[in-house]
Amino acid sequence: MAENTTPERGWRNFYGRRHGKTLRDSQREYLDADLAELAPPGVTWTENPERTPMDLDALFGGRPAWLEIGFGGGEHMVHQASQNPDVGIIGCEPFINGVAMLLGKIRKAEVSNVAVHPGDVRDMFDVLPDASIERAFLLYPDPWPKKRHHRRRFVTPEHLEPLARVLKPGAIFRVATDIEDYVRQTLEQVPRHGFEWLAEGPEDWRTPWADWYSTRYEQKALREGRVPHYLTFRRVAD
Template sequence: MSDPDTPQPHRNFYGRSKGKTLRASQKDYLANDLEAMRLKGVTVQENAARTVLDMTQFGARPVWLEVGFGGGEHLVHMAALNPQIHLIGCEPFVNGVAMLLGKIRAAGVQNLSIHPGDVRDLFDVLPDGVVEKCFLNYPDPWPKARHHRRRFVTPGYLAPLHRVMAPGAEFRIATDIPDYVRQAHEEVPPAGFRLEREAGAGGAWPDWLSTRYEQKALREGRSPHYLTFRRD
């Protein structure tokens, strides 16, 4: 039982959690598939004391993380391509979670866990140095200057990310927003990551799967940009 005097984290969350009405099939995925896939002990309601997760639940598999998996196509692709690892996907947008669950059911991948919420809650309970690769694909750009502090590439996210990633772990960022690239250059290295590779259109990683967000960007004339950082 947790100590009722243990301080609980309180955070503002600015992104969307719900969108258009779910289809019947998506409601079915959420009702019947999510609980088995959901990573337990992450929320304050389930783990008020913020006890560190037992990572032996994944066996000896390396742990990878995708922050904001959108519709889940990249997450499922990576899980299928790398059956030797365990992937954790975080996404607070319920429509995206439902889309992912449909893709998981179709692909039959089993080396996945989902946290349908704020990644900072997961950071609270992950042990030090356990994440060996992290993906940040087409994150919310928060285009207005006064909202840039809400972007993932800010100290409030990067400091805990650095803590949970293993030394030498890879941190990938894909975005079509030039100002997001600028801020990544400014904020990520001081957080303890060195830039290893940078590429534009046509220079994606060999195992990259173009997401629906990237395809939309290309249709609208925006060029993708791919950054690879390495945790010091």
Template sequence: MSEQRTERRNFYGRVHGKTLRSSQKGYLAEDLGPLSLPDVTVADNPERKLIDPAAHFDGRPVWLEVGFGGGEHMVAMAARYPEVGIIGCEPFVNGIAMLLGKIRAAGVTNVAIHPGDARDLMDVLPEGSIAKAFLNYPDPWPKARHHRRRFVTPDHLQPLYRAMAPGAEFRVASDIPDYIRQTLEEGPAAGFTLVAEGPDPWEDWYSTRYEQKALREGRSPHYVTFRR
């Protein structure tokens, strides 16, 4: 059994945005429950017992995408790699609804969702259970006093490091130079080994809507690869 967490966490991201379309409300009502990873929340798992994510995917390797946005990268990876299972974490209801629509359209079945704080999921993941992780265009929190809210801080990176398998790859994409700076500082401090960083994306990279917006507005994407 993992140690039960009793402190109340601060959460600063958005949960709701624009009014959902009727079709999106239908996705949430019909698809979110069956696709949600069980036993992650305190309500469903009050003792915070570790879960077995591979068992959820019939023994397949498990990948994790933190903050999947509109879901285009996650669905593209699921379609390209049917031999793995992919868990997506996202608290933003509008993004979840967009992902569910893309899952329906693509017909992928090797996906699961945690509609909440990624830290709650990492609390119940066994050590070494994640074979690859993605952090694509996370909230930049540009003001200096808000940098502690970024994902690339010890509060997030240390639990992620613990959950990842030896040799597992952790990818980060961002168009914010200061976010990359902090990523390159905090990643090794959490135990990750830097493999590569620069303007060239991965061979199987699927560009997100956030990246396309960055390119339209003249910002340059940057890609960082770590290994556990």
């Protein structure tokens, strides 16, 4: 179902689910107690109707900023945060059940270098400064398998153009997917928007990254016999 997520600006389609199964009491408690403190300021239209760029130095104390687009259950994001305490990581996820799962993992891991936007990453693109993000992750995005729905995929100009704008020259963009046609579209579209694919041979996309943390989506893909692909791109200077 599509819905208007930015009425002040005009119509912006959103496709997918915002809610799933009924939340457990503990998950509701995470949302009530932790989300407001972890949400980056000035992302919502109510807070920031002028779309003033956010102050990432204030948010993360001057640390480099990374971005995870659709963090799912949050396991990869928390892993990266715990392994890289000198980095601040922003995660965007409109599916509230996934947000609740992430908040529980943040509590358990006791990481503090994270910010959580429970919404569309395009809202974050509206307020991120130019060339401000040093690494971005797109891990097992919704494949939208029907051909007529391919325009809903992340790897389209609507998303890649603002992503290129907010990434620093030399920044790394990682994409993981088990859907071959998503690989095709990624390799067609991403290099057209200011990126180069860092691959010299098949092992470069068959082998997980050295710091990879396998997600529940990947584990499901492996159980069902699908082959993961690990694509690494670098933002080139304009």
